[in-house]
Amino acid sequence: MPDNAPLIILGTGLAGYNLAKEFRKLDGQRELILITADDGRFYSKPLLSNGFAKGKQADELAMQDAVTMAAQLDARIITHSQVTHINAQQRTLQTSSGAYDYGDLVLACGAHPRLLPLAEEMHEHVLSINNLADYARFRQRLEGRERVAIIGAGLIGSEFANDLALGGLEVQVIAPDAQLMAGLVPAQVAAPVQRALEDLGVRFHLGRSVASVRPSGSVLDLVLDDGSQVEVDQVLSAIGLLANTALASDAGVLCGRGVHVDRMLRTSDPHIYALGDCADVMGLQLMYVMPLMTSARALARTLTGQPTEVTYPAMPVMVKTPVCPLVVSPPVSTTSGLWTVSGEGQNIRAVFHDAEGTLHGYALSGTAVSEKLQLNRQLPAWLA
Numbered sequence: 001m002p003d004n005a006p007l008i009i010l011g012t013g014l015a016g017y018n019l020a021k022e023f024r025k026l027d028g029q030r031e032l033i034l035i036t037a038d039d040g041r042f043y044s045k046p047l048l049s050n051g052f053a054k055g056k057q058a059d060e061l062a063m064q065d066a067v068t069m070a071a072q073l074d075a076r077i078i079t080h081s082q083v084t085h086i087n088a089q090q091r092t093l094q095t096s097s098g099a100y101d102y103g104d105l106v107l108a109c110g111a112h113p114r115l116l117p118l119a120e121e122m123h124e125h126v127l128s129i130n131n132l133a134d135y136a137r138f139r140q141r142l143e144g145r146e147r148v149a150i151i152g153a154g155l156i157g158s159e160f161a162n163d164l165a166l167g168g169l170e171v172q173v174i175a176p177d178a179q180l181m182a183g184l185v186p187a188q189v190a191a192p193v194q195r196a197l198e199d200l201g202v203r204f205h206l207g208r209s210v211a212s213v214r215p216s217g218s219v220l221d222l223v224l225d226d227g228s229q230v231e232v233d234q235v236l237s238a239i240g241l242l243a244n245t246a247l248a249s250d251a252g253v254l255c256g257r258g259v260h261v262d263r264m265l266r267t268s269d270p271h272i273y274a275l276g277d278c279a280d281v282m283g284l285q286l287m288y289v290m291p292l293m294t295s296a297r298a299l300a301r302t303l304t305g306q307p308t309e310v311t312y313p314a315m316p317v318m319v320k321t322p323v324c325p326l327v328v329s330p331p332v333s334t335t336s337g338l339w340t341v342s343g344e345g346q347n348i349r350a351v352f353h354d355a356e357g358t359l360h361g362y363a364l365s366g367t368a369v370s371e372k373l374q375l376n377r378q379l380p381a382w383l384a
């Protein structure tokens with residue numbers, strides 16, 4: 001395959017489209033093809049967990065259609081096309097709409113929702129929201145209904161609880177953890193967020209898991225592991241995502257929990273790269289927007305003949321729980337250290353230091369959020 005053969009990007013999420021934009025800034029010539037299983041509309045995924053309260057339909061969250069994106073990027077965008085096989089030796093892709101040759105291939109194929117450990121037939125009653133089509137389906141099923149159970153109290157589950165409750169729905173959250181966002185923030189930071197959500201009407205069943213979900217007439221009956229029952233109109237699962245690695249792994253590309261890449265975002269195959277939710281960059285699986293934007297800029301340079309290693313500064317995340325503002329910079333650069341927590345009411349400051357006293361992370365809620373910029377200056381890079 002000649003090295004000027006097309007660059008193919010698999011996926012039109014934020015990772016695929018941002019890479020295509022960065023690439024086109026540097027190379028206006030090379031043939032560029034994007035392939036996606038969805039309709040190729042450009043949208044900002046974070047809006048999926050705060051669009052409900054604003055009354056936004058899926059179509060209103062989409063910013064551009066695939067035809068407009070193709071014109072802007074001077075690219076071919078092949079939509080509704082599932083990639084089924086990668087032949088890394090011959091550098092070809094098999095898809096549901098035919099075969100394509102590539103010079104270089106970038107995997108920007110995202111992640112899929114983790115399934116609840118329920119009997120097979122119960123899964124059809126449980127939705128997850130990880131793209132525009134999921135959001136549209138969820139909104140449609142909720143038409144004229146009010147009661148939602150959210151399973152999972154992580155960052156995304158907490159955001160949906162806030163958004164749906166603000167949107168006027170009756171929300172119950174069920175999760176096995178003892179606190180919200182366990183593993184991300186200390187309990188003293190999670191508590192004011194939980195209280196603020198409770199004040200909004202959200203009910204929590206923490207320390208509980210769901211044993212079964214069964215339809216009963218037009219409603220759904222959930223039985224929890226302590227035998228208690230919850231009746232709702234809709235169930236939303238937010239228990240995390242798993243990187244899409246199957247295609248890469250079947251092609252002989254080294255994968256673990258994500259597609260393994262080096263600092264050039266190159267996989268174990270010299271002509272296949274990966275970024276975004278599907279990638280594991282030197283042991284870091286960062287399923288957030290900022291890391292994929294940084295990756296897109298570095299990879300665009302590498303793909304246009306300027307080999308560039310990706311560097312990640314610390315990239316704090318604003319959690320979309322407006323009832324109790326929260327910003328978190330998880331301690332990515334080390335796990336050994338201690339949280340120190342101060343403050344009262346909603347306004348909590350938690351900082352994570354190692355044994356030498358170096359700051360590695362923080363979680364700030366309420367008015368303490370204003371300390372963000374000053375703390376950011378002290379944080380070490382995640383990937384220097």
Ligand SMILES: Cc1cc2nc3c(=O)[nH]c(=O)nc-3n(C[C@H](O)[C@H](O)[C@H](O)COP(=O)(O)OP(=O)(O)OC[C@H]3O[C@@H](n4cnc5c(N)ncnc54)[C@H](O)[C@@H]3O)c2cc1C
Nearest residue numbers: 011012013014015037045046083109110276277287288289
């Ligand atoms: C509800 C929600 C809220 C979030 N909020 C925030 C936030 O506030 N801040 C933040 O930083 N991050 C947030 N995130 C995370 C962030 O949105 C993601 O990290 C990011 O959007 C992932 O982009 P991606 O392009 O890697 O993956 P995706 O957007 O999942 O795109 C994957 C693409 O690959 C395609 N694809 C996959 N497999 C195939 C195949 N076999 N054949 C063809 N096409 C295929 C899909 O069709 C799709 O086009 C949020 C995530 C969710 C779910």
